[in-house]
Amino acid sequence: MIWAVLPAAGRGQRFGGDTPKQYLRIAGKPLIEHALTALLAHPRVAGAMVALSAGDELWPGWSELLGKPVLRCTGGNERADSVLAALRALPAQVGDDALVLVHDAARPNLRGEDIGRLIAAAEAAPDGAILGAPLRDTLKRAGRGRIVGTEPREGLWRAFTPQAFRRGALTATLAEAARAGVAVTDEASAMERSGVQPWLVEGREDNLKVTTPADLALAEYLIGRH
Ligand SMILES: Nc1ccn([C@@H]2O[C@H](COP(=O)(O)OP(=O)(O)OP(=O)(O)O)[C@@H](O)[C@H]2O)c(=O)n1
Ligand SMILES: C[C@](O)(CO)[C@H](O)COP(=O)(O)O
DSSP, X not given: OEEEEEEEOOOOXXXXXXXXXXXXXXXXXXXXXXXXXXXXXXXTEEEEEEEEOTTOOOOTTOSEETTEEEEEEEOOSSHHHHHHHHHHHSOXXXXXXXXXXEOOTTOOOOXXXXXXXXXXXXXXOTTOEEEEEEOOSOEEEEETTEEEEEEOOTTOEEEEEEEEEEHHHHHXXXXXXXXXXXXXXXXXXXXXXXXOXXXXXXXXXXXXXXOSHHHHHHHHHHHHTO
């Protein structure tokens, strides 16, 4: 049984505006609904747990999407807190050994073939797996707006989501990072702290995270090409 976990409790400060970006519409649906639909459309995904800001509720019609349950919990101050809350709120029948796919609600352009390849990799390896892509640009280190160095990019990848791990192991490593006061920006970072080396699955580069208004326009274009 595979469940999706969607952190969707952010405030979108880098995006700006009054509406948290996960509720902004492209192609007639809010970003979060595109992400939910992509995940629940995969036959191996049984349901979703969404971490929302306190006071936010699932929109009408979301409690069951594509005939599958969508549950909500209240997220936390940081993305990692929201993911941990969602993992802890999953139904009891989702055991510690169950695979969970953690996906940003702000990544609407997720494709089924990427989900399938990620599941295959994560099920074949105890260390889990994440979607990503190798860096293809030269990396510069900035100092007061000027180049102060060029960073080697060999072997560097951009991490995307979903990130796929077993519920029990991911819950424990996120809780340990929180106890240690270590800020982790993705699930793999928490798992790496425990010594595992998750697999990298090269995914589509158009699986972009909507962070700024320019990203929203690009995401709308990409969704329109489905
Ligand atoms: N406390 C938080 C912060 C973020 N997120 C979610 O994590 C995903 C990726 O985070 P990001 O793009 O940083 O979203 P925001 O935190 O809203 O953006 P910003 O940092 O610009 O405020 C988003 O779906 C966001 O809703 C969350 O569930 N809980
Ligand atoms: C999880 C993530 O999308 C992987 O690249 C990224 O770390 C989220 O970062 P954010 O600053 O919380 O958007």
